[in-house]
Amino acid sequence: MNIEKSDYLIGWRCDLQYNSCPIVQPPMVIHTARTDLDFHDQKQMKAEFWECMISSNLVEIRLSWNNLSGKLPTELGSLSKLQLIQAPRNNLVGEIPSSFGNASSLEFFGFSSNRLTGRIPNGFGQLNRLEYIGLSENRLSGFFPPTIFNLSSITTIFVPMNQLQGTLPSYIGNTLPNLYYLGISENQFTGTIPVSLSNLSNLEFLFIDGNKLTGNMPSFMNSHKLSKLDISSNHLGSGESTDLIFISSLTNASNLVELGLSGNNFGGVLPKSFGNLSTKLTGITVSNNELSGSIPSWIEKFENLTNIEMSGNKFTGNIPTEIGKLKFLQILDLSYNNFSGKIPTVLGNLSLLTKLHLDDNNFYGEIPFSLEMCQNLQGLNLSKNNLNGTIPSQVVSLSSLSLYLDLSNNHLVGALPIEVGNLDNLGELVVSRNKLSGEIPATLSRCVQLEKLRMNENFFRGTIPSSLSTLRGLRFLDLSQNNLSGAIPEYLGSFDLLYLNLSFNSFEGVLPKEGIFRNATAVSVIGNPNLCVNTPEFQIPLCKNKSKSSKKFTSSLTFKLTISLVCCILGLLLLCAFLFLYYSKKKKVPSSDSSGDTVLKLSYRSLFQATDGFSSANLVGTGSFSSVYKGFLDSTETVIAVKVFNLFRRGASKSFLVECETFKNIKHRNLVKVLTACSGFDNRGNDFKALVYEFMDNGSLDQWLHSNDEESKKLNFLQRLNIAIDIASALDYLHHHCHKTIIHCDCCVISIPQVDGS
Structure with missing residues (x-):
């Protein structure tokens, strides 16, 4: 608003250089017929200056972008000649005085970006000359005065980002x-x-946008001048195919440049009339609705588009190649839909693209190398698809990537390229839940801006590189469920980490105790059998304390010597009896079983059914590389034991091959019989390997030796001696009577099953 200064009056401007009100002489103000006060860009101003401005002749007050504080004085409402008052970007508080309803000449009222509270006074509905009301970014509440909507003089109502209520x-x-x-x-x-x-x-x-409006959108047939329309984040539409019929009325708006429809309940497909909208359109945002269908080919018509945001719908089909012609496109967000096909190489033509979100769809194939042409790309998210192949080194060479690179939840293989070190401005790197292998590249140390690094659930091996000590900005680190080994680096304790997950690897040694390692709730290290800790908060074994052990040994030495002497005497007596029975029984019993049983042929499906889907209810026990389940074969009515190898553990696959080769050449009456082996794929396409044994349903030797509650399981001396002879017979066979010596694991009473008649 321009207020002409009368040629017979001197327009008076007060430029305050000091924080002192006396520079303004109130008598001068009082005798000024028209006063234009402009304190623009003055710093450290106080609310006391308001009292310097109380003049019945004031016409304009402009106080934007100062440090004004305090409340608005009610006396301002008595300025009958005041036409304009604006003080945006200050720190004013309190309520808007109702006395402003008396400022009958007021045309412009602007107090955006302050901290005003309370209601907008109803008296504003009496200001018949009011053209502009601007109160955005305050803390106003209550109902917006409906009388303001009766002021025919109003040109601008600008009150976003408050807590105002009401209806249109x-x-x-x-x-x-x-x-x-x-x-x-x-x-x-x-x-x-x-x-x-x-x-x-x-x-x-x-x-x-950002209200709670409901129902259908009306026609805009007469709104020819409409330039920007945003109705996002309401409850508009009903999920029906007719929800977007109003789009046809917008074809008359030849200057339409922005259209925001996100966050509603609009259904159906994008209507053909959409293609007749103004070619000046720069943004199409329809995210988070119920829209379906495919992206129409008419999209290429809107050559000025900078934003296409269609996430959170039910769109299907391929990405049309026509999108590659939108040379001004900066944001392409198609995430959380049902798009499929390969990612088109034409996306590499979008040289101004800054964000590309294709996550949570059904895209397959390899990541196109052409993305290296998107030299302005800051954020790339291709997660939760069916992408395969390796990670292109060209993509991880995009030094422009500064926000995030998320390739997780795909089927990517191979190593993480060493070119990842070029991402020295990257904030988040997520490659979890793939089939990546190899070592963690030492070049990651150059990504010094990283705050989040997730590489979990892959097949990475080796140690955590010492060079990663440069990543001091890390807040989240997840390397769990890999094949990593070695010691956990001490330098991780010097990082300001909020979350650290190193579980289910092969780390060894003592867990560090500084930094995040003091907070057991923020660290997970379970599933590392060779790792120990000096504090009991973590769910891993405590490290042995050598000093305490030596003291206990010294204090109990006499006791141990006495026990040892008694045991030696008893041992000699048992040995004599054992040798006598062993040699007499060996003459009667052949050392091997020559039965020619045929080998069962069992598939993954049959084992899956036999164990009720490898139910935990059928879990018999677990080991370093495998888990054993009880099962029942309907075809042969046989109870079996299925040893399933955990192929995610390093060495499990090799252990399976070794056991197959070993059991192929051994057979003995005192060794559990191997019925068959199974090697294939499970129902998710992952490798599956298992050995199938006869199931010994009479319990373990441990249960027979140490049972207290079942009388039938108490063994007499002769039975115990026979069991010992059988065990020795099996061990003798393994050690001396095979074509080559068999190396076996530890033999303990828990791992020795019993048959009837033991």
Whole structure:
């Protein structure tokens, strides 16, 4: 607003250089017929200056971008000649004085970006000359005065980002013929959008996003001047195919440049009329609706598009190659849909692209090398698809990537390229849940801006490189479920980590105790059998304390010597009896079983059914590389024991091959019989390997030797001696009577099953 200074009056401007009100002489102000006070860009101003401005002749007060604090004085409402008052970007607090309803000449009221509270006074509805009301980014609440919608002089209502309530009256299009800008975004308005809105022929900007509006959108047939329309984040639409019928009325808006429809309940497909909208359109945002269908080929018509945001819908089909012609495109977000096919190489033509989100779809094939042409790309998310092949070194060479690179939840293989070191500005790197292998590249040490690094659930091996000590900005680190080994680096304790997961690897040694390792709730290290800790908070074994052990040994030496002497005497007696029975029994019993049983042929499906889907209820026990399940074969009515190898553990596959080779050449009456082996794929396409044994349902030797509650399981001396002879017979066979010596694991009473008649 320009207020001409009368040629017979001296326009007086007060430029304050010091923080002292006396520089302004109130008598001078009082005798000034028209005063223009402009304190623009002055610093450290106090609310006391308001009292320097109370003059009945004041016309304009401009105080934007200062450090004004305190409350608005009620005396300002008595300025009958005041036409303009604006003080945005200050620290004003309190309520808007109701006395402003008496400022009958007021045309412009602007106090955006302050901390004002309370309601907008109803008296504003009496200001018949009011053209502009700007109160955005405050803390106002209560109902927006409906009387303001009766002021035919209003051109701009700008009150976003408050907590205002109310509805848009049905007559709004009839009482505000001059309305140019309506902005009520991010408030709590409810109800429907009035049909009369289409009568606002001068409307250019309509921002009603971020409210609780419902119903269908009216026609905009008469809104020829409409330039920007944002109705996002409401409850508009009903999920029906007719929800977007209003788009056809927007074809008359030849200057439309922005259209925001996200966060509603719109259903159906993108109508053909969409393709007839203004070619000046720069943004299409329809995310988080119920839309379906494919991306139409007419998308290439909108050559000025900078944003395409279609995430969170039910779109299907391929990405049309026509998108590659949108040379100004900066954001392409198609995430959380049902798109499929290969990622088109034409995306490499989008040289201005800054964000590419294709996550949570059904894309397959390899990551196109052409993405290396997107030299302005800052964020790339291709996670949760069916992508395969290796990670292109060209993609991880994009030094422009500064926000995130997320390739997780795919089927990517091979090593993480050493070119990842070029991402020296990257904030997040996520490659988890793939089939990546090899060592962690030492070049990662150059990614000094990393805050989040997730490489879990892959097949990475080797140690954590010492060079990663440069990543001091890390906050989240997840290397769990890999084949990593060696000691956990001490330098991790010097990082300001909030989360650390190193579980299910092969780390060894003592867990560090500084930094994040003091917070057991933020660290997970389970599943590392050779790792120990000096504090009991972690769910891993405590390290042995050598000093305490030596003291206990010294104090109990006499006791141990006595026990040893008694045991030696008893041992000699048992040995004599054992040798006598052993040699007499060896003459009667052949050392091997010559039965020619045929080998069973069992598939993964049959073992899956036999064990009820490898149910935990059928789990018999677990070992370093495998788990044993009880099963029942319907075809042969046989109870079996299925030893399933955990192929995610390093060495498990080799252990399976060794056991197959060993059991192929041994057979003895005192060794559990191997029925068959199974090698293939499970129902997820992962490698599956298992050995099938006869199931010994009479319990273990441990249960027979140490049972207290079952009388039938008590063994007499002769039975115990026979069991010992059988065990020795089996061990003698393994050690001396095979074609080559068999190396076996430890033999203990828990691992020795018993048959009937033991």
